[in-house]
Amino acid sequence: MTWRLPVIVWQLLFFVGPLLFMIAMSFFLVKNYRMVEAFEMTSWIKMFGKGYFWDSYFFTLALAAWATIVATCVAFPAAFGLAFKVSDGTRRWIIFLLIIPFFTSYLVRTFSWYVILAESGVINNILGYIGLGPYTMLNTRFGTMVGYMTLTLPLVIILQTLSMANVDKNLIEAAQNLGAGRFQVICKVIIPSAKVGLIIGAVFCFILSFGDFVAPYYLGGSKPPTLSILIIDTTKSGQQWPRAAVVAVMMTTTLMIVAFTAIKLAYSKKT
Amino acid sequence: MIKKNRLSRRDFIKTSTVVTGALAMPMILTANKARAQAAEINMLAWYGHGEPDIVEEFEAQNNVKFNAKYYAGGDNMLGLIAQSPPGTYDIILSDGEFVQQLNAANYIEQLNPDDYPFDDFMYHDFTQFPGHWKDGKLYSTMVRYGHLGVSYNKNAVTAEQAQSYQCFWEPQLTGKVGHFDWHLPSLGMMSLYNGNNNPSPFDIDGGAWGGVQETTMSLRPQVGGFFDYGGTFSSLKNGEMLAMCGIGDWITGVLEKDGAPVASVVPKEGGIQWTESYCIGKGSQHAEIVNKFIQYMLTPAGQVRSAQMAAYPGFCVTNSGVEALRATNMAEAERTGQIEGATNNPITLIKEGRIHYRDIPHQQTLEDWNDFWSEYKNA
Structure with a gap:
């Protein structure tokens, strides 16, 4: 049992403790830009009564869901190729290359998209040579999605690759020997066998996108704001930390529901 | 028997460490000494005010070092002060309209009007800016706009x-x-x-x-x-x-x-009009030198630095500052209308009632x- 102690202490210190404090903070009041301890529902009533909070909530939810679908679909062929079509050495190298973007700041990587996506940027310049464009890509949902992919795609590819690489090759051969086509092998053998990794990849993508501030602000033009931007707005103006805590509690609750549901789905017996 | 005079790898590392340490020691000592002597001034301001193009000359002349914390927006500034212990910020650059709130919350010190060149200010309103005075006492002075x-x-x-x-x-x-x-x-x-x-x-x-x-x-x-x-x-x-x-x-x-x-x-x-004014933070341990810095920013040299600030330019508030800007950088004075007769002359615009x-x-x-x-x- 003692080996569990560090994990429990870590969870208490860095997750449960701050979470409880955040929940408590959502009942505090702000007076003269200073937080005052209290137990009032004011911030909850205020935020739940505001249309813009719900607009931001559902917008963020939809955006993160889209990012998850896009990342999962884009990552799948890449991960499939890495798991089944290349040698172990090549796979290791490519996984290493996928890790390299994490060596630099996400903010810096996001800003570098300015040069590429701007109307006077690289893509529009290339399209200009063939008489197309310019297209507006910055400060759009497309821009936000590019940011989300920058953040999540390498991770999703890695998680999918690792799960697919562990699929029992005998099952694939058996399916092929029994006359299954390529599509059937993917749908009936590979996806069910790699289900846990595929779902965990999707969950990570959802969690990271749902809470991301950088992509929707700098590439999406904060138009409309996501919940993370709403937190910044709420704290920046009027120092309404309790209201920001309400938003944060709602975000955490949503993420917990999504994560628990997904994990339940991943480990369910039915395939 | 010939004794080989070879330096082993261990000896080489040992020797080079000692030599490097010995060579670096004076620099380390000097740096520590300099650091120990320089008074640290904590500044709360919009971006750019604590950068070298503004403060380096004053730092060198007075052996102080500015530590700047930047904010964006007056309510952001109020929040940062509210959440910090008294005396955290020695000098606060406030948006003019927020000075009254700083004062109401007792975050700033009273100033002595005689310390500042109000006679040289370009416009009467600037000396009596709303919220900068309360009950005949001065709490902040405008430095740019x-x-x-x-x-x-x-x-x-x-x-x-x-x-x-x-x-x-x-x-x-x-x-x-x-x-x-x-x-x-x-x-x-x-x-x-x-x-x-x-x-x-x-x-x-x-x-x-x-x-x-x-x-x-x-x-x-x-x-x-x-x-x-x-x-x-x-x-x-x-x-x-x-x-x-x-x-x-x-x-x-x-x-x-x-x-x-x-x-x-x-x-x-x-x-x-955006207006930026300096205040001395309540409980500052460096009120005297901070006051000297505010005076410096209102000198012609300080005003020229402010007008040409790398982060974002601002108009001079003093007549001598505008004159110094014209003498130093006429192109910038012309570009910003800080010359006689310009249609976009900031003071003319204010007098015409076009500025709020x-x-x-x-x-x-x-x-x-x-x-x-x-x-x-x-x-």
């Missing part, structure tokens, strides 16, 4: 179009109008566009406030994004945004110097304006 109006890309908007906020609704600007992400300047401009200039775009009744909200909402389809300081710069520079609401020469001036085809004008409906000091809402709360801003961003 600027005007906000229509900021635009000269390739997309003509100078004639830019003479009215109406240009933000031009069809060619659909999706190309940006907002500096702070409600006060943008909503102030919308208020001016609605004709709320007497007494002030920020002193409006419920009906006028409803009108401002309606006008602002009608602009929403034109809006391409809401930007912070860096985003405002880059979106104007790379042409993503062709007009910007809520800013002025403090942004376009820097870009213009960099060769971008952008400009800012005070339109016919009027412009808004940015303020906090008088008949609504800041929260009302901020809530609407959130709704607007989500629309």
Whole structure:
């Protein structure tokens, strides 16, 4: 049992403790830009009564869901190729290359998209040579999605690759020997066998996108704001930390529901 | 037997460590000594005020070191002070309209009017700026200011179009109008566009406030994004945004110097003035040297530095400062209208009644304006 102690202490210190404090903070009041301890529902009533909070909530939810679908679909062929079509050495190298973007700041990587996506940027310049464009890509949902992919795609590819690489090759051969086509092998053998990794990849993508501030602000033009931007707005103006805590509690609750549901789905017996 | 005089690897490392340490020691000692002697001044300010182009000369002359903490927006500043122990900030650069709140919360020290060259100030209002005095006592002194109006890309908007906020609704600007992400300047401009200039775009009744909200909402389809300081710069520079609401020469001036085809004008409906004032933080251990720094910033040399500040330019508040700017950098004085007879001369614009000091809402709360801003961003 003692080996569990560090994990429990870590969870208490860095997750449960701050979470409880955040929940408590959502009942505090702000007076003269200073937080005052209290137990009032004011911030909850205020935020739940505001249309813009719900607009931001559902917008963020939809955006993160889209990012998850896009990342999962884009990552799948890449991960499939890495798991089944290349040698172990090549796979290791490519996984290493996928890790390299994490060596630099996400903010810096996001800003570098300015040069590429701007109307006077690289893509529009290339399209200009063939008489197309310019297209507006910055400060759009497309821009936000590019940011989300920058953040999540390498991770999703890695998680999918690792799960697919562990699929029992005998099952694939058996399916092929029994006359299954390529599509059937993917749908009936590979996806069910790699289900846990595929779902965990999707969950990570959802969690990271749902809470991301950088992509929707700098590439999406904060138009409309996501919940993370709403937190910044709420704290920046009027120092309404309790209201920001309400938003944060709602975000955490949503993420917990999504994560628990997904994990339940991943480990369910039915395939 | 010949003894080989070979240096082993271990000896080499040992020797080189000792030599390097010995060589570095004087520098380490000197640096520590210098660090120990330099008084650290904690500054709370908008971006750029604690950078070398502003403070290095004063630091060298007075053996002090500025540690700057930057904020964006007056309420952001108030929050940072509220959450810090008294005495955390020695010097506070406040937006003029927030000084009264700093004073009401007892965050700033009283100043001695005799310490500052008020006789040299260019305009009477600057010496008696609203909220800087209370019960005949001075709490803050203005050091620079600027005007906000229509900021635009000269390739997309003509100078004639830019003479009215109406240009933000031009069809060619659909999706190309940006907002500096702070409600006060943008909503102030919308208020001016609605004709709320007497007494002030920020002193409006419920009906006028409803009108401002309606006008602002009608602009929403034109809006391409809401930007912070860096985003405002880059979106104007790379042409993503062709007009910007809520800013002025403090942004376009820097870009213009960099060769971008952008400009800012005070339109016919009027412009808004941002005002920056220095205060001494309550309980500061360095009040004396901070006061000296404020005096320095009001000298001609300090005013010239402020007018040419790398982060964003501002107008001089003293006559001797303007004269020194003309002598040092006539091109910048001309560009900003700080010469006699210029149509965009800032003092002339104020005297003509075309400029309104940015303020906090008088008949609504800041929260009302901020809530609407959130709704607007989500629309």
